[in-house]
Amino acid sequence: MIRTENLSKSYGDVQALADLHLEVTKGTVFGFIGPNGAGKSTTMQILATLLKPSAGSAYVGGCDVVKEAEEVRRIIGYMPDFFGVYDSLTAVEYLEFYAACYGIDRGVRRKIALELLELVNLEDKRGEYVDGLSRGMKQRLGLARSLVHDPALLILDEPASGLDPRARIEFREVLKELRAMGKTIMISSHILPELAGLCDSIGVMEKGRLVANGSVDEITKQAERGRLLEIRMRGRDEEAMAWLEASPLVRRVTRDGPRLVVKVDGDEFVQEELLRKLIDQRFPVYRFNEIAPDIEDVFLQVTGGMNGGEANEPLA
Numbered sequence: 001m002i003r004t005e006n007l008s009k010s011y012g013d014v015q016a017l018a019d020l021h022l023e024v025t026k027g028t029v030f031g032f033i034g035p036n037g038a039g040k041s042t043t044m045q046i047l048a049t050l051l052k053p054s055a056g057s058a059y060v061g062g063c064d065v066v067k068e069a070e071e072v073r074r075i076i077g078y079m080p081d082f083f084g085v086y087d088s089l090t091a092v093e094y095l096e097f098y099a100a101c102y103g104i105d106r107g108v109r110r111k112i113a114l115e116l117l118e119l120v121n122l123e124d125k126r127g128e129y130v131d132g133l134s135r136g137m138k139q140r141l142g143l144a145r146s147l148v149h150d151p152a153l154l155i156l157d158e159p160a161s162g163l164d165p166r167a168r169i170e171f172r173e174v175l176k177e178l179r180a181m182g183k184t185i186m187i188s189s190h191i192l193p194e195l196a197g198l199c200d201s202i203g204v205m206e207k208g209r210l211v212a213n214g215s216v217d218e219i220t221k222q223a224e225r226g227r228l229l230e231i232r233m234r235g236r237d238e239e240a241m242a243w244l245e246a247s248p249l250v251r252r253v254t255r256d257g258p259r260l261v262v263k264v265d266g267d268e269f270v271q272e273e274l275l276r277k278l279i280d281q282r283f284p285v286y287r288f289n290e291i292a293p294d295i296e297d298v299f300l301q302v303t304g305g306m307n308g309g310e311a312n313e314p315l316a
């Protein structure tokens with residue numbers, strides 16, 4: 001559904017995108033992850049035909065985004081990271097207005113608007129002014145707006161940013177419904193866990209380049225060099241943390257509530273040695289086990305190598 005080849009974009013001296021190769025299969029949800037300024041919005045705006053690439057090409061549904069922009073616009077629904085709403089319209093009028101912009105017949109505009117309001121769980125807000133809606137509701141209305149012409153592909157630029165946890169969950173539920181309807185979805189975020197459960201595949205951007213691309217499992221595997229251990233102790237945590245940080249067996253230690261999360265380089269022999277040394281030091285260890293890296297940890301590892309630091313080392 002989406003294919004880019006050597007896609008590049010510069011703003012003056014700033015290279016926002018460099019040789020991007022990306023493929024998103026029809027009917028899948030693709031999560032586009034990266035910190036601020038990584039180039040996600042730039043990529044999405046090029047795909048949405050709003051920006052011209054400096055070099056390379058991009059295709060949506062087989063159509064060239066530069067040479068066949070009209071066709072591409074029919075295929076995509078785009079939700080930018082910031083969008084204005086017309087405050088003096090009600091929710092249903094707002095969607096009818098956008099349906100008119102897409103040349104949809106007057107006779108069916110209301111029907112489409114009401115169906116979309118139902119889809120995004122705003123049917124009871126149909127007569128309310130857009131101005132009075134909460135941020136989460138406005139985001140869902142924006143999503144409905146991007147759907148008025150029934151596009152096959154949705155491009156959503158950080159749609160969940162600024163939403164509280166409940167509004168995020170509601171938004172996510174609507175996306176799951178759209179996925180079940182067979183839509184292809186490209187969604188960006190700088191928060192990886194937000195997308196992990198929703199996406200079939202993930203691309204991680206860093207400084208205009210794709211540093212990892214694949215299924216959530218594949219990306220996790222890429223970052224799975226070394227092991228992650230959970231250690232719990234009955235006290236002396238601070239002391240143990242300092243001791244672990246100084247140990248050559250340990251790459252990194254973080255505190256996560258009552259537990260210490262320790263990244264070690266190596267296999268079970270290294271784990272065994274570390275446990276033995278902790279006991280030798282008489283640290284009151286009562287739990288010591290291997291855990292799966294969580295998605296945030298994976299993200300830091302994948303992008304950590306692109307920042308001039310030691311490869312596989314977290315940024316923070």
Ligand SMILES: Nc1ncnc2c1ncn2[C@@H]1O[C@H](COP(=O)(O)OP(=O)(O)OP(=O)(O)O)[C@@H](O)[C@H]1O
Pocket residue numbers: 011014015016034035036037038039040041042043081190
């Ligand atoms: N109109 C512009 N003029 C100059 N530089 C720009 C412009 N738009 C983006 N940039 C620069 O291009 C780079 C990529 O920006 P982009 O907005 O694509 O990143 P992003 O990953 O979407 O980040 P964010 O989550 O902050 O939107 C950044 O260095 C940014 O400062």
